[in-house]
Amino acid sequence: MKLTIERSVLLKSLGHVQSVVERRNTLPILSNVKLEATAEGLALNATDMDLDIIERVSAAVERPGATTAPAHTLFEIVRKLPDGAQVEIAFEPEGSQLTLRSGRSRFALSCLAVEDFPSMADGVFSNSFTVAAPDLRALIDRTKFAISTEETRYYLNGIYFHSTTSSGVNVLRAVATDGHRLARVEVGRPEGADNMPGIIVPRKTVLELRKLIEETGMGVTVSLSETKIRFAFDDVVLTSKLIDGTFPDYERVIPQDNDKLLRVGKKLFADAVDRVSAISTEKSRAIKVAISPGLLTLSASSPDAGSAVEEIEADYDSATIEIGFNSRYLMEILGQIEGDTALFAMADAASPTVIRETDDGAALYVLMPMRV
Structure with a gap:
């Protein structure tokens, strides 16, 4: 040679x-x-x-x-x-x-x-379709932060992709969860993906795929076999084993009747959370969110560092509620909100909170509360 x-x-x-x-x-x-x-x-x-x-x-x-x-x-x-x-x-x-x-x-x-040198690119890939690079990028970027790193629950160590129907529209949906938060994002279903089975793509594959997507503006050809997935770009072919496991029924953990609705400026809220959480020395950086009509109060305290309180205006007209969150998880979700306003739907201090963009139904996030 x-x-x-x-x-x-x-x-x-x-x-x-x-x-x-x-x-x-x-x-x-x-x-x-x-x-x-x-x-x-x-x-x-x-x-x-x-x-x-x-x-x-x-x-x-x-x-x-x-x-x-x-x-x-x-x-x-x-x-x-x-x-x-x-x-x-x-x-x-x-x-x-x-x-x-x-x-x-x-x-x-x-x-x-x-x-x-071993080869794993061989095999019969019976299902194939092409997805637009911006769509695949959005599915990955807006869910990957919620992938679990806990090896005992290996079936959560990736993103679950599947074809479904949402509000009468055929979509390709990506879901990731670590048990503390859940991310669900969808795009229009690509032609040819109708019969796509539900698959779990491993974390490492997701991260390598994301790097390659950054360098292409073209469509990505996705091919599936029973145990593997292949992504084909112009000059690159990425082949990966799928996670052999069953993704949990995530729909069961998404509350349907949370009736306390809070609308708040995304950046205003995220900056306040960031400031207040600085007082907490714990790994979870727990903060308390007290919501009353027109007002949102953030607070945190630490035996060593002291305490912090910040108030911001918010659109809320239900009963007063106090709820605790992991501030890092909360900020990661707020970082995925593309609009200016975030919509929080809550039931009580012990129930999961649903977070979404008020002007975008494609992305939905669920965050478990914590005791503060």
Whole structure:
């Protein structure tokens, strides 16, 4: 194998694939990136056995071939080469080292047999549809903060995507919850997604997918099998195992008859929460929200730091209520509200609160109260 490639092209592609590679691996081959040169250019492939990425880039290939090289080391070398450099990569089939040259720099990297590199991109993907990049970006951005990191409830360690009908409209819905808060966001159902089964896409896949979406304005082709999902971009294919579990019936935890409605300026409320919570030294940063007609009072106290109180105007005309929240959870939800006003629907101090945008029915959030 012998080829020449622009440093910027190689660096961008290595940046995508090396982030899939774990820093510690029980199998040495999983620390490597597979490099395959053909007449069409260079293909880079990395996997952790749960997530697989293949990216194809243009390169001047003098001699086709394939090998594997340490992913993170190769990325660091190329990152430190000067801008505009040309990189020559060579590998002899009978050798065990890959040679990289650029200007007066020369590197020799140990390789592992390409035959040992695992492939998980194979299989039959029976269901396929294309979703607009801005729609997929919105589904991820507005739900990923609520993904659980608790390994014992592994079925919550991702985003649940499914096709459904909402208010007579066919939608593609994304849901994430960690038991303390829940995020539910939907977009118009893409053509071909009618028969899509409910799937749970793992957190790591969601984060890698989000990076790739940032660099495309095109549609993303989504293909499904019984156990895997594949996202295809222009030159990149991301394949992931799905979480093998049953997502809970989230509709049961969304209150339907919360009758105490509060409308408040999103930024005004978020800034006040941020200030008042600074007094709390606890990890939860608990705050108390007292709501009375026309007025919202935020308070927090700490045995060590003291206390804080702030009042803001609010649109509210129901009975006075006091409710406690985790301020970090509250601010994360407020950060997803795209309009100027947030609508809170409450029942009492012990029941879940529903939060949504008054002018957007596509996003809904549920936040569990806490004792303060």
